[in-house]
Amino acid sequence: MDFSVKNFTLNFGPQHPAAHGVLRLVLKLSGEEILRADPHIGLLHRGTEKLMEQKTYVQALPYLDRLDYVSMMAYEHTYSLAIESLIKTNKLYNRMMIPIRAKVIRTLFLELTRLLNHLMAVTTHALDVGALTPFLWGFEERERLMEFYERVSGARMHAAYIRPGGVTMDIPDDLLDDISAFNASFAYRLNEIEEMLTNNRIWRQRLVNVGVLPLDTAKDFGCSGPMLRGSGLVWDMRKVYPYDMYKHYDWMVPVGSVGDCFDRFLVRVEEMRQSINIVNQAIHDLRVITGPIKVRSGKLKRPYRSTLKFSMESLIHHFRFFSKGVTPISENRPFAVTEAPKGEFSVDLEVQDNTYTFYRARLRAPGFFHMQVLDTISTSHLIADIVTIIGSQDLVFGEIDR
């Protein structure tokens, strides 16, 4: 008998549930083996960078929430740091200092955000591979975390809580008790999730030595976050270029050894444990440290409502803040890079003279680089493995497509 064998081209997505949103992946197959994976991205492209050019520095902030819609505060925080670097060299430096309480609150919520993101990443990964239960458990915890978001900012997801100059408002009195109660129970919940997965035979068969990303490839392709750490490099912006309170807290950076999907899973789980650790330290600090949660200067923040009726300067600042936003003072090109839960996120802004809008806003989304490496690491795997690999990459198309 004669067989004629030809390569098969298959569309994976954009409606496939394991495509994590809107990924159209054109797979070139030889039997079940993948020869080439060509991601077609941009189906969620909203033109954030262009839209930010139309807004004042204050108005552009909520767009950042909507980039990565599973870890919202991390992105607005990076933007806030960039805007603060614009002001730093001012004469009024002391009035521009971010108060320490604001920094601790930021750190606290950044770590809660990391939990929020990694819970999503790990449990939907498990769901893609076939384990439904951790997903149900994880989303219960996510709901509780989003409740904390709601209690500080009024919004479950798109908080706009961390703003240039500090945070929007102080945390409610009883929030710290609830977060520490959550923390205690969450450590157990994490153990349960790990009990289901880590030593599970099926989970290991699906993940170990699948999608191996060698360290050199990871660096070459600009991978960051758990993707890079899974391959064995200790590279965490919170350690190598610390911001906020990370320098003062005691925590560790987990790294993998092989760089396969299983390592990335383990890194994420361990990062969650470290986050619990940091959150506990931040809670401890917040109980002691009191004081303002915004800068003193009215150049960066809305003045307090109570001062409006009495202080001429507050009234002027109020008007300018809402009509013009922040006035750029420094000559620097504002730039900030932080460790978002998915990897290195940087905001690179070009300011323009005599106006109150950006000339160009560049957002470096970590997922964009992880998506690019998919072709390299999925070659010669089977089609079932592509689901595992995509899951371990923790893709969210809000940030990849911007």
Add this chain to the structure above:
Amino acid sequence: MDKRCARLELTVANLFPKLLSSVFFDPLTVLVDRGSDFKNLIFLLKHSLLTKMFLNDFTASDHPYLVRRFELRYQLLSYLMNVRFSLQRRIYSRAYSVDNLFASANWLEREVWDMFGVIFIKNTKEIRRILTDYGFQGFPLRKDFPVTGFFQVRYSEKKKRLIYFPLKVAEVSSKIARNVDNTNFE
């Protein structure tokens, strides 16, 4: 960080005295004027200067009132030294691709082509649009591209597919109108 940056800056200044027209810290920024020097510099940065550097980010911005219209910004990162190095360069509309030097360059160049219409020559693997729709026309991040775009999309019951048709906007919002005045093209 600053000390290391200063050393790197010194090294670059010694190697290419004419190149360093302006330097800022954090990230260290170098403006490069001549194309051939640029190629040498980026090669050196990748291979021999202190440590291997990786292309961390690459972007452009549009200055339509200048002859050299586009400003390219390469951001290089050394994991070993923890140094970020940013190279800026103004071009007309074509640039040499750095695809053969950095694996991450391909998609970044595709994005810059897609958004700005900068053409990358030599060494490119493939340049096609990446973020915009199939068959999209125009370059959205150019300053002469209106934020509303030129076309709108709807599903046509007759043709049973999505169709593009020229944009009809009842009124341009005041915000957009104001912003047009703000970008004073001198």
